[in-house]
Amino acid sequence: MNKSKKLRTLAGVTCLALAGLGVAGMASADTWRYAHEEYEGDVQDVFAHKFKEYIESNSDHSLQIYRFGELGESDDIMEQTQAGILQFVNQSPGFTGALIPEAQIFFIPYLMPTDMSTVIKFFRESEAINDDFVDLYSAQGLELLKMYPEGEMVVTADEPVTSPAEFEGKKMRVMTNPLLSSTYEAFGATPTPLPWGEVYGALQTNMIQGQENPIFWIESGGLYEVSPNLIFTKHGWFTTAMMANQDFFNDLSDKDKKLVRDASNFAFEEIIKHIDGLADKSLKKIMAASEDVTVTRLTDKQIDKFKARAPQVEKTFIDMTGDSGKELLEQFKEDLEEVTAN
Ligand code: 6CS
Secondary structure, eight states: OOHHHHHHHHHHHHHHHHHHHHHHHSOOOOEEEEEOSSOTTSHHHHHHHHHHHHHHHHSSOEEEEEOTTTSOSHHHHHHHHHTTSOSEEEEOGGGTTTTOGGGGGGGSTTOSOSSHHHHHHHHHHOHIIIIIHHHHHHTTTEEEEEEEEEEEEEEEESSOOOSHHHHTTOEEEEOSOHHHHHHHHHTTSEEEEOOGGGHHHHHHTTSSOEEEEEHHHHHHTTHHHHSOEEEEOOOOEEEEEEEEEHHHHHHSOHHHHHHHHHHHHHHHHHHHHHHTTHHHHHHHHHHHHOSSOEEEEOOHHHHHHHHTTHHHHHHHHHHHHHHHHHHHHHHHHHHHHHHHHO
């Protein structure tokens, strides 16, 4: 080997050695995968991108986000997270009933308050949300990072419905959890559980005559085109949950665990700002896009008829979940009393 070649080889070896030292002395920069259930610009997508923004501005890690349909339905992304293929997933309790029956608590009608600031206070402060649910998800290998509200539930149907009697004979799509079926049975309708991907087509072909969702989703998914009568029943809020595969989370350094928790808190605060006024904006867009849309806001008297059916759903929830569900419900109610009292 001539002298200059020897020098070049030596420089190469030194660079490699330094690079090796660098790697040993630094935390590795990983790419984490995160899937959610919605489309570009929807609430879960905004949450995911705020989470990504925080992670990428405060570490060398990066986040790859997958939206609805890119990796399958909600059940598919949950399976992939439990298998460790994905590190993070956003799955709504509406689809988590088979895995965690207690998650169906959000489908007991008229349990949640209707005004947004109380709902947000509840999500921030509730022991049931921030402690009890963490344990329930943990038993399924999942590190629950945040539960957050997306918007008030609004029913859409082929005609304006104002009473349980008017729901009779209507097949209403519900997310795939048995308690939500009980709610719509109690409301007088025929519940039809379907994954999201089948809802628009089923409404279009009149296989079903209605469904429920927050207004932003009725707008973004174009549901008003095929189910134009919007009914404000005030019976609940669409809630969702963001979590990590627990083995992955447990293996993170303390610094990265903190990073992930801080990123979840940051995304939560951003989403609260994002959903403020979103329903009104979305309703305006719907009204501008279609002349067929009707809006029915049930009166207190009309709501009372639906509310009267809630205790039977609460009983079904306890039958389905036993002592664990009963305790959760008690805590939930205690937390609600606290946030409404102050
Ligand atoms: O109704 C559904 O299935 C969907 N609704 C919302 C607001 N988000 C995702 C979910 O799949």
